[in-house]
Amino acid sequence: MANQKKTLDDVKNKKLLKHKGLINGEWVDCSSSKSTFDVVDPATLDKLATLPEMDKHDTAKAVDAAHEAFKTWKKTTARQRARMLRKWSDLCHENVDDLALIMTLENGKTLAEAKGEVVYGASFLEWFATQAEMTHGQVVPPANPNQRIVTFKQAIGVAACLAPWNFPIAMITRKCGAALAAGCTTVWKPAGETPLSAIAQAVLAEEAGFPKGSINLITSLTTVAEVGEELCKNPKVHKLSFTGSTRVGKLLMQQCSSTLKKLSLELGGNSPFIVFNDAKMGTAIEAAILAKFRNSGQTCVTANRVFVQSGIYDEFAKQLTEKIKTLKVGAGTEEGVFVGPLTHDRAVEKALAHIEDAKQHGGQVVYGGKAMEGMGKGYFLQPTVITGMNTKMLTTREETFAPVVGLYKFETEEEVIELANDCDVGLGGFVITENMARSWRVAEALEVGMVGVNLGMLSACESPFGGVKGSGFGREGGTQGLDEYLVTKAMLINVAN
Numbered sequence: 300m301a302n303q304k305k306t307l308d309d310v311k312n313k314k315l316l317k318h319k320g321l322i323n324g325e326w327v328d329c330s331s332s333k334s335t336f337d338v339v340d341p342a343t344l345d346k347l348a349t350l351p352e353m354d355k356h357d358t359a360k361a362v363d364a365a366h367e368a369f370k371t372w373k374k375t376t377a378r379q380r381a382r383m384l385r386k387w388s389d390l391c392h393e394n395v396d397d398l399a400l401i402m403t404l405e406n407g408k409t410l411a412e413a414k415g416e417v418v419y420g421a422s423f424l425e426w427f428a429t430q431a432e433m434t435h436g437q438v439v440p441p442a443n444p445n446q447r448i449v450t451f452k453q454a455i456g457v458a459a460c461l462a463p464w465n466f467p468i469a470m471i472t473r474k475c476g477a478a479l480a481a482g483c484t485t486v487w488k489p490a491g492e493t494p495l496s497a498i499a500q501a502v503l504a505e506e507a508g509f510p511k512g513s514i515n516l517i518t519s520l521t522t523v524a525e526v527g528e529e530l531c532k533n534p535k536v537h538k539l540s541f542t543g544s545t546r547v548g549k550l551l552m553q554q555c556s557s558t559l560k561k562l563s564l565e566l567g568g569n570s571p572f573i574v575f576n577d578a579k580m581g582t583a584i585e586a587a588i589l590a591k592f593r594n595s596g597q598t599c600v601t602a603n604r605v606f607v608q609s610g611i612y613d614e615f616a617k618q619l620t621e622k623i624k625t626l627k628v629g630a631g632t633e634e635g636v637f638v639g640p641l642t643h644d645r646a647v648e649k650a651l652a653h654i655e656d657a658k659q660h661g662g663q664v665v666y667g668g669k670a671m672e673g674m675g676k677g678y679f680l681q682p683t684v685i686t687g688m689n690t691k692m693l694t695t696r697e698e699t700f701a702p703v704v705g706l707y708k709f710e711t712e713e714e715v716i717e718l719a720n721d722c723d724v725g726l727g728g729f730v731i732t733e734n735m736a737r738s739w740r741v742a743e744a745l746e747v748g749m750v751g752v753n754l755g756m757l758s759a760c761e762s763p764f765g766g767v768k769g770s771g772f773g774r775e776g777g778t779q780g781l782d783e784y785l786v787t788k789a790m791l792i793n794v795a796n
């Protein structure tokens with residue numbers, strides 16, 4: 300493999316490379332043990348860094364720090380907070396190459412995608428800077444002539460932000476940017492696979508002026524269950540936001556019930572990608588490649604079930620396969636690579652099991668289907684196309700989360716809506732058609748939180764992101780994203796004398 304080997308030594312701004320957690324403005328190790336974990340490059344399995352394996356005691360300290368800082372942070376004006384958010388965003392842009400390299404090394408996505416994510420991540424900071432000043436209340440017409448009623452919005456308190464490994468910067472800024480804009484203080488828990496990007500964000504946020512205690516960061520891999528439980532059960536935390544699997548989301552919701560925290564859960568998806576006979580073939584292929592191969596198929600809205608109407612099924616399968624054959628697979632740092640490694644070994648095993656299961660239920664692997672050979676130790680899977688998919692297959696019910704495209708054939712609009720909705724999760728969906736009336740009908744009928752029409756990506760800071768059914772609840776981004784960190788208070792005034 301012609302890998303132009305890059306390492307963290309190539310990061311120019313060395314300040315971004317702290318290998319510690321952050322509590323109350325201090326970069327610290329685990330306070331009760333010397334336990335550590337390694338962060339590895341999924342393209343090579345080389346060790347990138349060793350970080351403290353922080354535990355529930357560290358987590359409780361971080362919550363205490365955030366709780367203390369909230370007393371003053373909540374009194375800052377929205378404009379002061381907005382200025383800091385804009386400065387943080389500017390710093391992301393100034394450090395874009397370093398941030399992208401850190402992300403590529405720990406997550407595996409290509410440098411081009413990683414740069415895109417830095418810009419996408421920064422866009423949430425700018426967006427919430429504008430939204431911070433828009434938290435208007437209401438003057439409510441009273442039924443009682445002796446009363447006046449007004450409402451206003453206030454920060455909810457300490458927010459715990461649990462981010463996944465597939466978007467290590469954007470999920471931090473989408474959650475923490477909103478929380479800080481609202482006037483909350485935060486405890487960040489990045490995924491153990493990709494903590495370095497979050498750490499670099501915390502460094503930049505500190506430089507942007509966020510005061511000590513407003514940002515705390517816990518690093519953990521094997522202690523994630525105790526850290527998660529502390530965040531859920533600690534009564535000083537009033538809001539918890541999690542992006543990750545439905546399995547963990549359900550666990551966190553149970554654990555939060557003892558303190559009745561406000562929750563946002565952005566969980567697994569199983570997005571239908573529906574191509575009708577009247578679709579423009581070029582648009583359909585381009586959108587399918589983006590929806591399926593972005594981050595090597597590891598996005599929560601990845602096109603997990605690709606439904607193609609019978610009139611164009613064969614031609615779509617042929618053109619898609621031809622395009623996929625041209626996609627270069629390799630380390631994300633390598634020039635021209637489009638499909639990087641998966642982020643951890645479990646992902647390769649799971650995808651191979653889904654491919655095998657599809658074969659056993661009558662699917663035909665027309666391209667790929669195996670782990671990549673000759674790529675060293677990294678977690679590489681061949682981009683794969685399977686035709687003849689049917690509802691007996693595992694992929695129909697579970698996210699494959701890998702660069703595997705499964706093509707299902709359908710005949711009618713009614714049939715495909717039923718197939719698409721026959722699923723216990725509902726995050727994203729895609730409709731490819733030139734018929735405007737149909738795009739409306741299908742978008743309204745799909746049981747999902749977001750629908751893309753004639754495109755393959757649903758990401759925009761100004762658009763609300765989130766799902767229905769087993770994909771969770773709450774919205775991130777959009778005008779709704781800030782409300783998740785606010786409470787509405789009503790004030791009733793006696794004006795009789």
Ligand SMILES: NC(=O)c1ccc[n+]([C@@H]2O[C@H](COP(=O)([O-])OP(=O)(O)OC[C@H]3O[C@@H](n4cnc5c(N)ncnc54)[C@H](O)[C@@H]3O)[C@@H](O)[C@H]2O)c1
Pocket residue numbers: 461462463464465489490491523524525526527528542543544545546547550565566567568598599645698699700
């Ligand atoms: N919605 C998304 O963006 C998203 C992100 C990552 C994974 N997933 C889904 O999850 C599947 C499996 O991924 P995985 O193996 O990382 O999943 P997982 O269920 O093991 O972990 C998911 C995330 O939750 C965290 N976590 C795990 N246990 C926790 C606990 N007890 N308390 C608090 N946090 C905890 C992990 O650090 C990780 O970031 C994927 O195949 C995909 O379907 C979805």
Ligand SMILES: O=CCCC(=O)O
Pocket residue numbers: 465466469597598599600757758764
């Ligand atoms: O995978 C989760 C987030 C993806 C996105 O915001 O585009």
